[in-house]
Amino acid sequence: MKYRFSRKQLAIPYAIFLFLFVILPLLVVIYYAFTNSEGKLSFTNYVGFFRSGEMLGTLLYSTVIAVLTTVICLLIAYPTAFILAKAKMRSSEALLLLFVLPMWINFTLRITALKEILTLFEGNLAKYQFFNTILCMVYDFLPFMILPLYNTLTKLDDSYIEAAEDLGAKKSHVFLKVILPLSVPGIVSGVTMVFLPSMTNYVVLDMIYNSTYIMGSLIGSYFSAYDWNNGSVISIILLIIICVITAISNRYTEKDTDERGNNLK
Amino acid sequence: MNKVLRNGWIWLVLLFLYAPILILAFYSFTSATMIGTVREFSVDNYVTLFTTPELVEMIIGTLLLALGVAFLSTVLGTMGAIGSYYSHKKVRGAIELSNQIPVVNADVVTGFSVCILMIAFFHIRKDTFIPLVIGQTTLCVPFVYLSVMPRLKKMDHSLYEAALDLGCTPAMAIWRVTIPHLIPGITSGFMTAITLSLDDYFIATYTKPATFNTISTYVVNATRGSQTQIKTALWALSTIIFLVVVAYVGGKNLIGAKKSKKA
Structure with a gap:
């Protein structure tokens, strides 16, 4: 054939x-x-x-880091994405680019930049290890939270908000009962973009000399x-x-x- | 929310994102070895960056790797997307499911698993570059696939049939009709692949030859070392990358704005 x-x-x-x-x-x-x-x-x-306390400690520590990073990213990104999405069309697209542009710059170089600033303020980075870790993670992953939230919030139909207002809902109610539920897909995809990397991206810790381990570092050390x-x-x-x-x-x-x-x- | 508060918030977040990069860019043009110290203007960092063989090799190596990986990923991903679109539902489902794995997986796990497959199972040596190229391609193809697929869905499929009726062979119809329609998806997939490869640390560190460095692995090693000359030369590199990204994104945006005006 x-x-x-x-x-x-x-x-x-x-x-x-x-x-x-x-x-x-x-x-x-x-x-x-x-x-x-x-x-x-x-x-x-x-x-x-x-059975190992050390290992379980690492799992717990990375979960805490990941949860905190995700929550802080969300708290910063949500209002940002909301303001951008509700701003006038032309300026918001350009502004959004400013917020996602850091995604295209190598993350090790961005962390180096932040590290230099932190060294200037803190002197010895070992003093505030936990704070520095969270700060660097948030700095690294924030754009990845803003983008999906923005995408969901721009699609949100303003007439729903107006309808709720016309029907007498208070501002806080409009947010909690209308806007927030409608933005769940954006929140979920933002969380998935940030949570896992912040549990495994141990290079950020390595670069700021954090001696504690997260889950990713375990793979790294077993690998070596x-x-x-x-x-x-x-x-x-x-x-x-x-x-x-x-x-x-x-x-x-x-x-x-x-x-x-x-x-x- | 009132307007002042809104603008203030936006500026604050932008300050957080850009202050470190911009401050570093400023100091890259001085002879300072630590930021915060006052020194005179100097382009020594840029001279060092482009005259130290180790640094030049690292930059060229990273760029070549990114281009190679992006090219390979684009070919594989585009063919994969077209093929799977016309395949049986079950086949397509299986491809899409596997395609999703590297996307949701942690880079550390992807790098580690590809590495043990290659090194411990197939005994392929790292200095052949095969594990590195394949590892990064694994990370990049799914994104090419995902950016080509929506274009395929939106395409008018009778055009392909028309080409066949007019005497095209199927391969020619794909090359002349389907591919040109997918170009926007293919280019954005290619660019995503480039950025993913440039940004990758984990797969590179597990699979690269010992003597080869990408920007990421080099920077991480340099932060452990104490060579200030290298350290400040990397500030220059960071500044150049920042400017290139700004120019690219800005340029693309300007072209886009012009096009939409015409239309």
């Missing part, structure tokens, strides 16, 4: 690529996470993790010690956290996936 080209076949290279370098690495990680250094099935790595098994265990724990976050965020952004179902074939 003669070979016939069809458009479907264009997906083959990418499908192979995805299998080899996205699916297979995960399988390898799972393999290493459930075996010991001799390659035998074992759960000792997990027992080790959940060629301990694939324990490194994989940490990856699995992070993957579970990722799955939970994705599952939650999918529930709130179902509208977008709806569109995917009913397209032309």
Whole structure:
């Protein structure tokens, strides 16, 4: 039979690529996470993790860092995105660019800049480690929170707000009962953009000489010690956290996936 | 909210985002080795940046890597998007699900998993650059796919059929009809891939050859070291990158504004 080209076949290279370098690495990680250094099935790595106070401390510490970073980003980004979205059309698009522009500058260079400023004010950065960590994380991830919030808030129909006002709702009620619920998809996608990176981006800590570990640093140090098994265990724990976050965020952004179902074939 | 308060807030957030970059940019043009100290004007940092072989190699290496990775990602991602769009629903679902993994996954985990696959399983040596290029491509292709897909959905598919009826072969129809329609998605995917590669630290640090450095890995190593000359040369680099980004974004915005005026 003669070979016939069809458009479907264009997906083959990418499908192979995805299998080899996205699916297979995960399988390898799972393999290493459930075996010991001799390659035998074992759960000792997990027992080790959940028994060690130090490890659980790291998990707790990174969760605290991630939650605080996310909340602070949200508190700064929400009003910012709201003001931008409600400003006059022309100036708001240009202003938004100013807020997302830092995303395109290498983050290690941006953290270097912030670090120099902090050194000027604080002298020794070790004095306020926790504060500095949160500050640098917020500085790094803020643009990633502003963008999705802005996208949701610009789509928000002003007539809903007007209707609520006409029907006698107080300003605080309009916000809590109309604006906030309608901006949930933006909040959720902003949170997913910030929470996980702030739990794993240990370079920010490294750069400001924070001696404490977060989850990402554990992978880094196991990696340098060629301990694939324990490194994989940490990856699995992070993957579970990722799955939970994705599952939650999918529930709130179902509208977008709806569109995917009913397209032309 | 009153207007003064609103403007004040906007300015405050902008100050927070830009003050460090701008202050560093200011000091990059002086001979100061620490910010806050008063020194005279000097372009030494820029001279050092462009005459130190180590720094020049690092910058060129990073740029070449980003271009290569972005090119590879764009080809793979565009083909993948077109192919999966016309595939069976189940196939497409599987591709989209796997495509989503690197997007939501932590970079540390992506880097670590690709690295152990390559090094511990396939025994590919890091100094072949293969693990680095493939690792970063894994991070970038999904974004190309995601930026091409919406254009495909909006496209008028009868054009392709028309091309076939008029005697095009399917491959030619894709090249002459489909691809030109997808260009905006393809370019924005390409640019995203470039920025992701330039910004990447984790995948690079796990998969790069020992002697090779990208801007990110270099900067992180430099902050650990104590060479002030290198440190201040990096201020110059930061300033240049900032200016390039401002010029690019500003230019693009101006062109966009002109186009929308005409239309």
